[in-house]
Amino acid sequence: MVNLKQIHELPPILANQISAGEVVERPASVVKELVENAIDAHSTQVDVTVENAGLKLIKVVDDGDGIDADQVQTAFLRHATSKITEQRDLFRVRTLGFRGEALPSISSVADVVLKTSTGAMGTEVTYKGGKFVSQSASESRKGTTVEVRSLFYNTPARLKYLSSPNTELAKISDIVNRLALSHPEVAFSFTSNGRELLRTSGRGDLLQVLGAIYGVKTVSKMVPIQSEEPDLAINGFVSLPELTRASRNYISLILNGRFVRNYPLTRAVIDGYGSKLMIGRFPIAVINIKLDPALVDVNVHPTKQEVRISEEPKLGHMISNAIRQMLATKQLIPDATRDFLRNQFPAVPMIILQNLPRLVPSRKGSLYLRCLLRLRVQIWRMMIQSLSSKETI
Numbered sequence: 001m002v003n004l005k006q007i008h009e010l011p012p013i014l015a016n017q018i019s020a021g022e023v024v025e026r027p028a029s030v031v032k033e034l035v036e037n038a039i040d041a042h043s044t045q046v047d048v049t050v051e052n053a054g055l056k057l058i059k060v061v062d063d064g065d066g067i068d069a070d071q072v073q074t075a076f077l078r079h080a081t082s083k084i085t086e087q088r089d090l091f092r093v094r095t096l097g098f099r100g101e102a103l104p105s106i107s108s109v110a111d112v113v114l115k116t117s118t119g120a121m122g123t124e125v126t127y128k129g130g131k132f133v134s135q136s137a138s139e140s141r142k143g144t145t146v147e148v149r150s151l152f153y154n155t156p157a158r159l160k161y162l163s164s165p166n167t168e169l170a171k172i173s174d175i176v177n178r179l180a181l182s183h184p185e186v187a188f189s190f191t192s193n194g195r196e197l198l199r200t201s202g203r204g205d206l207l208q209v210l211g212a213i214y215g216v217k218t219v220s221k222m223v224p225i226q227s228e229e230p231d232l233a234i235n236g237f238v239s240l241p242e243l244t245r246a247s248r249n250y251i252s253l254i255l256n257g258r259f260v261r262n263y264p265l266t267r268a269v270i271d272g273y274g275s276k277l278m279i280g281r282f283p284i285a286v287i288n289i290k291l292d293p294a295l296v297d298v299n300v301h302p303t304k305q306e307v308r309i310s311e312e313p314k315l316g317h318m319i320s321n322a323i324r325q326m327l328a329t330k331q332l333i334p335d336a337t338r339d340f341l342r343n344q345f346p347a348v349p350m351i352i353l354q355n356l357p358r359l360v361p362s363r364k365g366s367l368y369l370r371c372l373l374r375l376r377v378q379i380w381r382m383m384i385q386s387l388s389s390k391e392t393i
């Protein structure tokens with residue numbers, strides 16, 4: 001029986017596993033932490049490889065600063081970091097990591113091999129289930145390679161809680177995409193089971209990254225936005241109202257190079273479209289926000305994706321206005337089909353006419369939808385008749 005009155009400090013491996021419960025929720029969290037370390041180390045090229053949706057292998061190779069041989073084991077200690085030193089650093093964090101939790105957390109729930117070099121002689125360390133196994137000399141290629149195998153092998157409950165391999169892979173892909181969007185100046189590659197799923201140029205061109213992720217056709221329907229105030233700046237790309245998705249997941253907010261989740265700012269993006277979006281549809285958007293780090297508190301949650309922003313309402317207005325203004329200029333372009341429909345069917349509301357091609361009623365569909373289908377067929381018939389009669393004239 002456990003003596004509940006006996007207070008004692010937990011052994012480091014157990015403390016790390018508890019911390020891993022928050023930091024390493026799923027394979028995608030490991031990818032996020034390792035890639036963020038690579039970015040913090042000033043890498044220009046980051047290659048991510050996974051096998052079996054990350055459960056068999058997650059490998060991240062970077063060409064960054066590397067870690068000195070005599071520091072490598074310290075990197076695996078809890079709360080050990082090179083990124084902050086004193087209390088006031090916590091209120092002006094400029095790096096993606098700062099908690100000194102990722103490596104000890106990951107290594108407590110997996111087998112990890114880390115090879116690193118600062119340019120001279122390299123070093124390789126191995127950890128199994130949080131326990132140090134070995135350190136030896138290795139290749140001297142500048143940069144770091146981390147290989148994580150058998151993730152969650154010693155935490156069966158966590159393993160069981162994971163979704164299907166396809167869902168986990170989609171979550172990894174989503175994280176890599178957002179990291180690539182946040183850092184167009186870094187060349188990313190992402191390979192799953194030998195298949196390359198993403199490659200970006202690293203030339204600092206956000207549009208190129210968007211094209212690599214969503215495809216060139218999609219990107220041709222995105223427009224740039226920009227706005228600046230003395231202590232605040234935003235820029236990015238948003239989709240025209242005709243290009244939408246069924247979830248708000250395609251709205252990416254990047255605050256000082258960090259992908260963040262923030263409901264009020266996501267709402268501000270949607271608000272910028274006013275009534276131009278169909279109900280239940282959302283735009284694709286990437287909004288880069290530059291803000292004095294002193295105005296942001298990133299120490300809210302272990303995953304560092306939630307932040308508190310002191311200028312949040314002002315920022316929200318700025319985003320909505322920038323989108324509204326950009327879309328207002330795009331509205332000036334005449335739409336031949338829209339004008340044609342308006343002339344032919346003055347009594348039918350424009351919103352119905354515009355969305356007719358998208359409504360595909362099923363056989364079991366409601367009477368309303370079947371009526372719309374009939375109306376749609378009629379419209380197209382009239383359009384064809386009108387065009388062919390113009391041609392014969």
Ligand SMILES: Nc1ncnc2c1ncn2[C@@H]1O[C@H](COP(=O)(O)OP(=O)(O)OP(=O)(O)O)[C@@H](O)[C@H]1O
Binds near residue numbers: 038067082096
């Ligand atoms: N790819 C890398 N290249 C260079 N140094 C690295 C790399 N990965 C980790 N490090 C070093 O190891 C330290 C510990 O990494 P770890 O990810 O555990 O903590 P952190 O990045 O400081 O904070 P956080 O837990 O918020 O990520 C880092 O502070 C950094 O000095």
Ligand SMILES: [Mg+2]
Binds near residue numbers: 097
């Ligand atoms: Mg880190």
